[in-house]
Amino acid sequence: MKDFRQDITDISGKISKIGADPTGGMTRLLYTKEWVEAQKALKQIFETAGFAASHDATGNLSARLTGSKYPEQTILTGSHIDTVVNGGNLDGQFGIEASFLAANYLKDTYGPPLRSLEVIALAEEEGSRFPYVFWGSKNIFGQARRQDVENIADAKGVNFVDAMHSAGFDFRPEDQPVRKDIAAFVEIHIEQGKVLETEGKTIGVVTSIVGQRRYDIRLKGESNHAGTTPMGYRRDTVYAFSRICTESIAKARAEGDPLVLTFGKVEPKPNTVNVVPGFTHFTMDCRHTDAVALDRFTLEIEADMRRIAAEMGIEIEIDRWMDEKPIPMNKQLVECVSHLCEKHKVNYRLIHSGAGHDSQIFSPHVPTVMIFVPSIDGISHNPAEKTHLDDLAEGVKVLAHTLYQLAWTEEGGSL
Template sequence: MSTPQNVAVNGSRLWQSLMDMAQIGATPKGGVCRLALTDLDKQSRDLFVRWCEEAGCTISVDRMGNIFARRPGRDDSLPPVIMGSHLDSQPTGGKYDGVYGVLAGLEVVRSLNDMNYVTEAPVEVAVWTNEEGSRFAPAMVSSGVFAGVFDLEYGLSRADLDGKTMGEELARIGYAGDQEVGGRKVGAYFEAHIEQGPILEIEGKTIGVVTDCQGQRWYEITFTGQEAHAGPTPMVRRKDALLGAARVVDAVNRIGMKYGPLACATVGLMQIHPNSRNVIPGRVFFTVDFRHPDDGILKAMDGELRAEVERIAGEIGLESDFQQIWYYAPIRFDETCVAAVRKGVERTGHSFRDIVSGAGHDACYLSKVAPTAMVFIPCIDGISHNEVEETTPEWSTAGCEVLLHAVLDRANAMAEQVKASAE
């Protein structure tokens, strides 16, 4: 089937949708706080569903709360081409992370409506639950259940720091759907996203053609020492859990620097007990995030962290509990889908470069069950997971244009592939 003439998206409509969505959970510095499955997350989901229904889509929700908005194709028996990302945010998040991919997908649907054009295969826009992992760990858990990485019971039982589970909160906000999670064929998956780093802007490129995504390991570590009075207790007799945690923070930084420039190593969350100014901390819980595009190096970083935790605990006289709670290996995206993104760049004339994603995305898990690729646009100063996260209307339009062309390429090729396989 031929591509329609005068293929275009409505960039101003996309930008206005981004601004409207950003009003839900808006923060004083221009960002958003929409933690997964909170009332604010429900409001963002409700708005997305309303917009999709107004665009003529049918809505389905699976048992992990993943939302699918479907635009029919000429042959609805063909597997859909899905676009998507997430609507949940970090506690002090930006208004584009995840949301851009969801609303760029919606704009593709709206633009197809404007052109009165029907693709061969159906087209869907997906919202994945709890991509960020800031309320329920690990991140990307619902797309992980969809891809068969986690089982449903595991996903629904993930609990926040107050003990509330994803299953309970999905039911509370009305998004515990009845569709089974995964198990259906997906023709292709595309995710548009801000880069969340500075490379595209520094090099003056408008589009990042994402070829790979680096691997990641998450850890939860608890040091237990002995609470004691900050005054009478001699320094040499202390079992200070916070001292141990501080030394691990330094070790994590050294490991990241050792395996740089591609390694990333972060301690992002810490809880100190009893958290009193004149009590030596008796227990500290903290997290570690390791990332690298080479799985062998990621494994070496893992080994060094384990050795450092054991050494530090022994030196101070602490008990340690070390848990790796999440791991996924580096992945390479599907060559055909990456080629479709490149075709989109060629047809739109935007400047581009190939790029490896430094962040984890739902696309990483979708790649296990469907041909997958991603489209990156720049974000100003490379800042993300921050209230001041920013991009431009021009960049957002460009990424959506490329996304539209890539979707057209795969949605119309689907019928030819099915026909060829039947012959």
Template structure:
């Protein structure tokens, strides 16, 4: 396929240039000027490549299509999200869009018109980096958006979601806008955002499932008191109690081993001064696993343990589970298509789960879905240091091309 790897890199740099920030990273937040310029640039690129149809949906997803000759009501979809975190890298999300555009370009040039429609989509939003809402793009495709969840929501500058949306030229769906029924399969190419493939020296990851997640806020209330005059045995120290709880969480998570992961990522202490016993401590907990039963078992156990530890230390505890997402299996038939193409081309691949969330986890609730992972250098993502070698970028696009051919041309 010649210089396919170079084509990927050139297009990734081209897209990134629409949203380069002052620190050298990429910041492309939903409905920002940078976001709109990028979507319009992608629209122009797909028209330049003479795709049969290029269009936006209501919220700003932009699609490029090759029309099918025989099964005009069946669409094979690929793509990913165009938005980024603040000061992100050039691969997360963008790679799946570039891979999809180049795959359609190659298939059109070599094989002509497919039997089924093939579309690539640049999803409007997945990250939730500007407004407190995630997966806007894919949710719109399946009429999952409730206006009430978004109207009145603001970004850090106080700009309302609906104002930013209208200014960019988009809108909410109405009752007359239909839910798509034509999508028969979805394949998302994505960087791993972890270091498993690199450490195991694999070129491709074929994703079989996306982990479930439970997220919590632990709030411990005790008593703030003078550090010099309060004897140890009379203290209601929430930071010390939190440390016992966190140690218990991490220790038991290690005993469970892979693929369970548990992370305490944020701690707020009040009054947070050197000479006062902490009277209030709040910390977060993020737990993930591919098995719903194990996820529930572990978190239920941790919550009971934590209440016991708090009671032993005369501290009150409130545990709020604010996220409870089930694991999402990928479609076995689509996974097998990816595996067969890897075996046919002698690709060094690994069947694996995704420890991060993706558009595919929403898509999989409605259509047969699978994911292609390419390695991430040192597992770094959501950072300007994000990097994937050219050979791996090319390998992922090749697999996508071959798999789309199997699904759309046969």
């Protein structure tokens, strides 16, 4: 098969310039000018290669090859184009680039596919600009609700709907039927962890994606003079947060793997040296591969937070704004990719994903599988995010083998 290393370097060089920070990071948030520019650049690349490219109402970009025998059956592959703030240039982006390179190679080598093949650059996955995740993939299946985003805004106060309209997009028409043509979805992604690198594996075939619960939590106490307010009279929200954080992390450690718990952002107010902080906003992220365990643990932590706040005379508001259940990948597709790795002597292992991905939105609706390539030092959501070029190229090859099996062979229709 073709050596994809130069192709990866070329296409990544074009797309990675868009949203690049001078310090080395990448910021490309939903409906910003950087996001619009990236989608336009991808569309031009797709069309130049002979794909029929178009956006849906909300901004998902598709590049399509129509099937010669079963055009009504679509094999879909791709990932998301948005990034976190000051992230890397592989998370999401590599999945789109790899899908295009694999599809374009197969087109040039074998001609039109039997089933339609579609590369998709999904509008949004990260939730980095607005408190809403999977806007792109949820719109594919009519899961995204207008009322969930009409009144939300970004950190600068820009309303979601205004940003969407400014970018030239709109809500999915309410009378538009949900797509029934997708026969399978295949997503390739960097691992964002250290398992593959530590074990010396080139490819991970994902068996499941962890469930996630994300929270915005606000504590309201009383701001007061740091010198004249005795310790026993204080309603200090930073102290309350510190108790919540310490107790929760201790319980998470006792629970053990695969549960993970993260307090990612803490904003005390007035945030000055000589005032007792009367307000603190913080975030919490909890993940587990087992839905029952995730539910049990988070409900216990929520109760603990309310208890601590009550003991300290502090008001608490807990907003669980994300609640995604653990999602299994399609067993037949996992076996298919595993078999192809064995056939082509690829060093792989089965693995679960500790990060959320668009595949968890697709999986309940259509047969879905994910392919991982290693992350150097497990680093992601960081300008230092990197994967060896040889590993990226091997990932494109495995993806190409998979897409060939699904779209170019008669047997692919039985999976």
